[in-house]
Amino acid sequence: MSEGKTAKGADPAAFRMLYEGRNLISERPVVVLDIGKAYTKCGFAGESGPRCIIPTEFQCKATGITLKVFDYKTPDQLFQNLVDFVHILFFKYLLVTPKDRKVVIVESLLSPSIERDTLAKVLFNYYELASVCLVPSHMVSLYTLAVPTALVLDIGYKEAILIPVVENTPVLHAYQALAFAGEAVENNLKKLLESQCKEEEQFYLKAKPLPSSTIEDIKVRGCFVTRLDRAQMIQASLKEPSVTAPKPPPELVYPLGGERSITVPGTARELAYEVLFELDNDLMSIATMILDAILKCPVDTRVPLAENIVLIGGTSMALGLKARLQQELQDLLVTPQYIKKLALKTFCFHSPPAKENYVAWLGGAIMGATNSIVKRSVLKEDYQKLPKIPDWADLSFNCQDSTKRG
Ligand SMILES: Nc1ncnc2c1ncn2[C@@H]1O[C@H](COP(=O)(O)OP(=O)(O)OP(=O)(O)O)[C@@H](O)[C@H]1O
Ligand SMILES: [Mg+2]
Incomplete structure (x- = not known):
C-alpha cells in the first residue's frame, strides 16, 4: 500500500493482492459454510475443522446494534443481513475474496425456501461466486463416519430435526421435527x-x-x-x-x-x-421422535437404523444426553404405544470424529474436497440464466418435465 494512504482510502488493487496472496501458493480452496440459526461454522474443504465458529449475527452499520441474521421481517431485510454477514465471513475470518470462488453450503433439508433462495442470490448476484453446492446436513454428516444407513438427529438451537438415511438416501416421509432445542x-x-x-x-x-x-x-x-x-x-x-x-x-x-x-x-x-424429554402438545419428545421415525421406515431397515444413531448439533453435546436418551428409548419400547409395533432390543450411538456442533460442517468439508461438487454445483452462468436453486420441495424440479440445468 503506498505511503500516506489510510485504510479507508486504500487501493482496491492492493487489497485484492493481499487477499489473493494465499492463492499464489495453492489452488483456490473451496469454502465450506454451515450457517446455523445460532452459530456459523466456516472454513475450507479438506481441513479437519472449521476456521471459526461464530454467532450468526452482525453489527448494524447505522445503529451499532448487534442483529441476528435470521431475525428478518421482509426478504429484502434478509438479503441485506446476509450481505453484511457473508462479508464478515470472507473478509474478517477466511481472508479470501469471494469472487469466482466455489462454495459448499451445508443446509438442513427442512430450511425455508426463502432463506436458501436469498442466500443464493447474495452469493451469486452480490459476491459473484463461481459455483454453489448445497448439501443436506443430515446426509453429509454420515461422510465423517462412512456409514450409508443411519438415523441422524440434529439438536441445534431452534429445533431438533431427525431424518433417517438409508443407503445414502434420506427417507423424507419419515422425518420428525420438534421445536425444542x-x-x-x-x-x-x-x-x-x-x-x-x-x-x-x-x-x-x-x-x-x-x-x-x-x-x-x-x-x-x-x-x-x-x-x-x-x-x-x-x-x-x-x-x-x-x-x-x-x-x-x-x-x-x-x-x-x-x-x-x-x-x-x-x-x-x-x-x-x-x-x-417432556411430551409437547403433539405428544412428542426427542425420544419418541426416534421411535416414530423408525416406525415410518421399511421393516428391513429398522434394526440397522436403531443400531446406527448419529447425534449432531451443539445441544447434543450436553452432559449426560446420550445416556438419558438411551434410557428413555429402552423405557418407551415397553410402553403399550410401541411394544407390539417395534421388535427392537438395542440402540447404538456413533461417536463421530469431531465435536457434534461441527460434524455437519466436517461432512461438507469432506465432500468439498472431492470431485462430486463439480457435478452437483450450480454454476454462476446457469444461475444467471435461471435464478433458481434446485429444491426437493419445489415441484418444478421434481416433475418429469422439470426444468433441467445445462
Ligand atoms: N457443550 C455444549 N453443551 C450443551 N450445549 C451446547 C454445547 N455447545 C454448544 N451448545 C449449544 O448448542 C446450540 C448451538 O448448536 P448448533 O451450533 O448446532 O446450532 P445451530 O446450527 O446454530 O442451530 P440450528 O441447527 O437450529 O440452525 C446453542 O444453543 C449452544 O448453547
Ligand atoms: Mg445447525
Missing part, C-alpha cells in the same frame, strides 16, 4: 432461575435480566441432563407432595462481574434440559 433449554433455565434462586437475587433478576450469553454459559457449563429415574422421582414429587424428591446436586455460584454473582440452585441445574 438449545433455545428452549435456555428459556426453561431462565424460568427456573427466576422462580428458584434466592429472594434478593430474584429482585436483581427482575430489575436487570441476565443477558442471553450468560444464560447460555450457565446452561453449557453448569447444567446437565439427569438420569431417567431421578427425573421421574422429581416429577412425581411435584405432582404428589407426599413423595420425597431426591437430594439435589450442589448449587453453583456464578460470578456476574464486579461483586455480583448468582447462585444457581441444584434443581435448576438438573431440570433445565428436561424440556427436551
Whole structure:
C-alpha cells in the first residue's frame, strides 16, 4: 500500500493482492459454510475443522446494534443481513475474496425456501461466486463416519430435526421435527432461575435480566441432563407432595462481574434440559421422535437404523444426553404405544470424529474436497440464466418435465 494512504482510502488493487496472496501458493480452496440459526461454522474443504465458529449475527452499520441474521421481517431485510454477514465471513475470518470462488453450503433439508433462495442470490448476484453446492446436513454428516444407513438427529438451537438415511438416501416421509432445542433449554433455565434462586437475587433478576450469553454459559457449563429415574422421582414429587424428591446436586455460584454473582440452585441445574424429554402438545419428545421415525421406515431397515444413531448439533453435546436418551428409548419400547409395533432390543450411538456442533460442517468439508461438487454445483452462468436453486420441495424440479440445468 503506498505511503500516506489510510485504510479507508486504500487501493482496491492492493487489497485484492493481499487477499489473493494465499492463492499464489495453492489452488483456490473451496469454502465450506454451515450457517446455523445460532452459530456459523466456516472454513475450507479438506481441513479437519472449521476456521471459526461464530454467532450468526452482525453489527448494524447505522445503529451499532448487534442483529441476528435470521431475525428478518421482509426478504429484502434478509438479503441485506446476509450481505453484511457473508462479508464478515470472507473478509474478517477466511481472508479470501469471494469472487469466482466455489462454495459448499451445508443446509438442513427442512430450511425455508426463502432463506436458501436469498442466500443464493447474495452469493451469486452480490459476491459473484463461481459455483454453489448445497448439501443436506443430515446426509453429509454420515461422510465423517462412512456409514450409508443411519438415523441422524440434529439438536441445534431452534429445533431438533431427525431424518433417517438409508443407503445414502434420506427417507423424507419419515422425518420428525420438534421445536425444542438449545433455545428452549435456555428459556426453561431462565424460568427456573427466576422462580428458584434466592429472594434478593430474584429482585436483581427482575430489575436487570441476565443477558442471553450468560444464560447460555450457565446452561453449557453448569447444567446437565439427569438420569431417567431421578427425573421421574422429581416429577412425581411435584405432582404428589407426599413423595420425597431426591437430594439435589450442589448449587453453583456464578460470578456476574464486579461483586455480583448468582447462585444457581441444584434443581435448576438438573431440570433445565428436561424440556427436551417432556411430551409437547403433539405428544412428542426427542425420544419418541426416534421411535416414530423408525416406525415410518421399511421393516428391513429398522434394526440397522436403531443400531446406527448419529447425534449432531451443539445441544447434543450436553452432559449426560446420550445416556438419558438411551434410557428413555429402552423405557418407551415397553410402553403399550410401541411394544407390539417395534421388535427392537438395542440402540447404538456413533461417536463421530469431531465435536457434534461441527460434524455437519466436517461432512461438507469432506465432500468439498472431492470431485462430486463439480457435478452437483450450480454454476454462476446457469444461475444467471435461471435464478433458481434446485429444491426437493419445489415441484418444478421434481416433475418429469422439470426444468433441467445445462
Ligand atoms: N457443550 C455444549 N453443551 C450443551 N450445549 C451446547 C454445547 N455447545 C454448544 N451448545 C449449544 O448448542 C446450540 C448451538 O448448536 P448448533 O451450533 O448446532 O446450532 P445451530 O446450527 O446454530 O442451530 P440450528 O441447527 O437450529 O440452525 C446453542 O444453543 C449452544 O448453547
Ligand atoms: Mg445447525
